[in-house]
Amino acid sequence: MTSIARSALRAPRLSVAPSIAIARTRLSAVTSHLSGHPNRGFLRTMASLPKTMKGVWIEKTGGTEVLQYKEDIPVPEVKEGQVLVKNEFIGINYIDTYFRSGVYPLPHTPYILGREGAGTVAAVGANVPDDLKLGTRVAYAGQLAYAEYTPVDAKTTVVVPDSIDAKTAAAALLQALTAVTLIREAHPVQKGDWVLVTAAAGGVGLWLCQLLKAVGARTIAAASSAEKRELAKKNGAEVVVDYYEEDREKFTKEVIEITGGEGVAAVFDSVGKATFDSSLATVKRKGSMVSFGNASGPVTGFALGRLGAKNVKLLRPTLFNYAYTRDEFQQYAAEVWKFIEKDGLNVAIHDVYPLKDVVRATEDIESRKTTGKLLLKP
């Protein structure tokens, strides 16, 4: 912890209950980049901002037992270029489980999980664009979202249109942005393309089914149950398939047959390890294999020479490198709002869980029984 951060933590706010003081000290790693704001003079804050908040953090990686719900976490301060959002709804994303379990390394401990939310701007740091004023309704993709208040970069925070409520915004933003960037940039989908989507009834999956239909592509949706496949169909998939987990060759054969023997122009595969080989085998000559998730585990040890068999393009993209600049983020977010407002795309919400029920929510998404989006309510 830097001396600036230490003094910020010792500031008047520390004349509070010992448990809170301890929590603050332990939070130093979480908030060291937030405390000791260098441009305090420019900070604008809601008068009603409390000193502590509810949130969920982890001190080590592991199963759901490492998730700790707390009620005495210091409300973070914002630094230059950031706003503090009072979360109304927090989005659960599968990536949260990768940080918790250790598939992705933790930036520091303790660490507050969560990558997105929607609510109102409660404090504004220096050099923040004019559209992000105190009280503005916003949605964001960032970090530290499993909490009442989250400091987020203005770069990845957008104003929510009046016609879209906070629940819908939190449910849509990150997964819909992912789907939009995949079909626009990872493999620019053309009208009439056959496209294979795995985990098609999940959060990102249902977005992909709807967007692919909207742009005139023909979707083959794979999911693990008849109920999920039915939902994918209702959301725009033309054909649905089982993974045939005991016979992956059957899966590949069936997908290729659906396309008249040619194979698909692109695969959007988020299951990872378990489906990578059978999905890759369905791609046609010069098509794209887009592997964008690890729900069953990461894909490792791939021999590049395999691509030469059909000159397949292999990508492992992340949303944040497509929606990287503020302009890119705003542009793609505007597209998402338009799909919801004008094209009437459905924002499927599985359930809203109280923040304190984070373990139940996490177990649910990992159980493969959910469809659509899971939200937390602080």
Ligand SMILES: NC(=O)c1ccc[n+]([C@@H]2O[C@H](COP(=O)([O-])OP(=O)(O)OC[C@H]3O[C@@H](n4cnc5c(N)ncnc54)[C@H](OP(=O)(O)O)[C@@H]3O)[C@@H](O)[C@H]2O)c1
């Ligand atoms: N690259 C990026 O920038 C980016 C951004 C957002 C999301 N993603 C990825 O997209 C995927 C979907 O994310 P999401 O938040 O929308 O989650 P989700 O799809 O709602 O939930 C995960 C789904 O993965 C499938 N799955 C297959 N094998 C699984 C296993 N062994 N354990 C658990 N689930 C398994 C399940 O569907 P079935 O039972 O039908 O197989 C499950 O419902 C994740 O892999 C995530 O990491 C990537």
